Amino acid sequence: MNVEVSHPDKVYFSERGETKGDLVRYYESVAGPLLARLGGRPLLLERYPQGAGGKSWFQKRVPANTPSWVRTTVVSTPNGTRSDALVAADLAHIVWAVNLGCIGFHVWPFHADTPEVTDELRVDLDPSPGVGFPQVREAAVRTRELLAELGIEAHVKTTGSRGLHVYVGLEPRWDSYQVRAAAVALARELERRYPESITAQWWKEERGSRVFVDFNQNAPHKTVFGAWCVRPRPGGQVSTPIGWDELADVDPAELTLATVPARVAERGDPWADMRPQSLDPLLEMSRRDLESGLMDAPWPPVYPKMPNEPPRVAPSRAKKS
Numbered sequence: 001m002n003v004e005v006s007h008p009d010k011v012y013f014s015e016r017g018e019t020k021g022d023l024v025r026y027y028e029s030v031a032g033p034l035l036a037r038l039g040g041r042p043l044l045l046e047r048y049p050q051g052a053g054g055k056s057w058f059q060k061r062v063p064a065n066t067p068s069w070v071r072t073t074v075v076s077t078p079n080g081t082r083s084d085a086l087v088a089a090d091l092a093h094i095v096w097a098v099n100l101g102c103i104g105f106h107v108w109p110f111h112a113d114t115p116e117v118t119d120e121l122r123v124d125l126d127p128s129p130g131v132g133f134p135q136v137r138e139a140a141v142r143t144r145e146l147l148a149e150l151g152i153e154a155h156v157k158t159t160g161s162r163g164l165h166v167y168v169g170l171e172p173r174w175d176s177y178q179v180r181a182a183a184v185a186l187a188r189e190l191e192r193r194y195p196e197s198i199t200a201q202w203w204k205e206e207r208g209s210r211v212f213v214d215f216n217q218n219a220p221h222k223t224v225f226g227a228w229c230v231r232p233r234p235g236g237q238v239s240t241p242i243g244w245d246e247l248a249d250v251d252p253a254e255l256t257l258a259t260v261p262a263r264v265a266e267r268g269d270p271w272a273d274m275r276p277q278s279l280d281p282l283l284e285m286s287r288r289d290l291e292s293g294l295m296d297a298p299w300p301p302v303y304p305k306m307p308n309e310p311p312r313v314a315p316s317r318a319k320k321s
Helices: 020-029 031-038 091-099 133-149 176-193 260-267 280-291 315-320
Strands: 011-013 042-047 057-059 072-076 082-087 102-107 120-127 155-158 164-169 211-214
Touching: 011 020, 020 031, 020 091, 020 260, 031 091, 031 102, 082 091, 091 102, 120 133, 120 176, 133 164, 133 176, 133 211, 176 211, 176 280
Parallel strands: none
Antiparallel strands: 042 057, 042 082, 042 102, 072 082, 120 164, 120 211, 155 164
């Protein structure tokens, strides 16, 4: 399928002057590893028709005038709202979205054909104010070590911003509620082991200068910024999968649409060996936490109240009331 790209010379990234056409050529150059991770999954579009830094909006639904060849799938929000979302069926679908002004993609953790099965655990290591990248890097290494103790192999990527994402490929056996429960257990165990540097506290006022393990990125209907996708930043930083042996020296700011294609050509895909694994060790950890008296962790405000969830109010507000 050939997709016509309008205004390919429009500048999208001001730092070096890359254009919309350059963005298309970037995605063409990393098509293999990109589709290995995004292929067949629903995509949330983040549209910047005037380029990075311009007016933008998130879009779950494809436009009404979408061509008939474009594949879509129905996704539902926690409150039941249904949308026809784009599916990353092939490179033409990616280019079609880029032509609409979509720079990068936020990806659902399931395939369109099996929405009831979540096949990725996504550990979002989010730096609190005052936390630098070296501390995030240390948290990623500790996350990997803990997972390895449980017999689980992890993979890491930059986010294209200040954090890191640690991914685990999963066997097609669990839904998003179970995967979130596993993520909560992982976050709590990391905090127990490294309370000075890592936190599982949902409320920002309780995090301090620590790396937050954002377990709620695994909640139903949550998306995460995709591997190999370009951030809408002036420098065109890419959320780049890397090898663990590269983590000590990598500078995320230097991983851009201008530099990543050469890395892929030279080193290949660091995630090529990602394999489906069991979530049982983390679910057992979750079961032990709940049996010890711990409640579920708080959910984001857009979700209905969940069983065994603590009051959904910041501790400081609860004390005042």
